[in-house]
Amino acid sequence: MTATDRPLAKLGFLTIGLFDEADPFAGHESTLQIIELGEQLGFDSAWLRDRHLQYGISSPVAVLAAASQRTSRIELGTAVIPLGLENPFRLAEDLSTVDVLCRGRLNPGVSVGPPTHFDAIKDHLYPDTWAAENFGHERVLRLLANLRGEPVSTFAGTEGIESFSPSIQPHSPGLIDRVWNGAAGLASAEWAGSHALNLLSSSVVRAEEDDDFARIQRSHIDRFRAAHPLGEAARASQGLVVIPTDSATPAQVAKYEAYAAARFGRTTSPQGPQRMLFAPDLVGSSGRIADALQSHAAYQAIDEVVFALPFSFEHADYVQILTDMATHLGPLLGWSPRA
Template sequence: MHRPAPPHASSATEGRGHRSLQLIELGEQLGFDSTWVRHRHLQYGISSPIAVLAAASQRTRHIELGTAVIPLGWENPLRLAEDLATVDILSGGRLNPGVSVGPPMHYDRVRRSLYPDTAEAEDFSYTRVRRLLDLVRGEPASDVEGSEGFEQFSRRVQPHSPGLAARMWYGAGSLSSARWAGEQGMNLLTSSVVKAEESTDFAEIQLSHIRTFRAHHPDGERARVSQGLVVIPTDTATPTQRARYEEYAHQRTPRTASPQGPARMMFAPDLAGPSELIAERLLDNVAFREVDEVAFALPFTFTPADYAQILTDMATRLGPVLGWHPSR
């Protein structure tokens, strides 16, 4: 069971990174297998998860560290490959980079700052992921190699972390992206927001993505898939916390009933309540029954005490009901 992604602060003046590090440390203490950090640009969230995970790598020893996901439209693949390899080595091989493609959000408004000279020429397709994968795998980034005076040069990205390529994930929200990720031999992060292409039942959509991905992956049924869901156990919550969680889920429920917008996006229902009830609903979920890993996302707007209660209930109540136990 994956440790949920740390939350974002709701105020620009709050210590987002520091609070996230505290939650990651708590996740390791509770025995979660992994922690995943969301990525947000020009919002009150974590804009540089790789920097946060570099710090986390020095405060933890066992828990895997992931990004869910880095939007590559904001990134230079070569520079990102260097950062990913550096953090992977710092962490002792615990980094799980998740990425996605597409134009940056609000691109028309940010393009002058992000790509002032090349905005029209930037390629936001899968090609950007392939460039990153090639560089992470050690393909040449330059034709300069050897000594020039006192300087030594390498043709490939340095440092090089040999095991990192096998831990690259793609965040897919459509059948075509799930198929593409499988064909590239990546791991799959199934999104909690998906396109309604073959069904309007969220679990069925996720299931079709999982099966399509594995059907086109070299490892077949053994290919790694992590299911993304918002889950809020309330076992040890106070009455005030429980009411806040239920109101949060209630406000978000209408968007889960039917496809939203021109792109026909479907949102996963939030699961809030006692662990026994959540477990029943998860075990009825056809996509959940298909995977061995799940990433429970934490809502953005709760307090540190809320997150501590939710994580503790996940590790000590919900996990064991689902057959999961702390790895340490």
């Protein structure tokens, strides 16, 4: 097969960075090595997903600060930070600091809504204010205002020998243009567009007007761009679990196929009262995956992707998958690795 008339411009990957509770360093170090490998292979971006009260990355901003000192080119993203667990004041300070450290390579992705298992954690997370907390888009707006450098304090000037700023420091110009919104529904996608953000289309969507995943994901991208000031030029990225097997061993292929088969049931129809629908995992040769992507309604609307690495695999598996993505799948899609 050959690349389409709209070749893939940006190839990125996403990981949750699993670790052993008894030895958390090893898992975090593996994640950092994977990000370094991504840069060596020419990937455009590496993204971390939040996993709170689990054995995965709970502080992606801190890990990306470490990654910023071990890489020099690859963009570093969060996909996504659930703002229900965050203070937009402090998060803006952390994001701006990491963006300064990596010289403008940070891509913060955020989402809204109550934290997972909120009733189980609310007394520890917000012991005095949980009933009054707003988990809607107002939290994003506060974060954006902070990243733009709008005042957060009525005091500025010198007090004794210390100088104070009315706005979040450090301020990193350009970071505001690299904020992404993770959307699983039409309203969230439209909101992101109307506020000139970038869109991370999710591999988990709400089946609001359709039961076909590809068409639903495409509708989110279309709704987002229809509302965005840049229209068709607005940045939207496709998210799917993609597992090329070109250089995989027979044992790895068997593991990957079993993993996808165990998850396939949730892709056949919407799940639960919110009608959540999951994307099928794409497993196989790069040629086979490229053909599937070329016929995917959402892929046809984008020129950048953030492919998710599967959960609970070994470090060697991720090395093989990323290497095949960069050396086999990417070129078939018209992508060229960055020098």
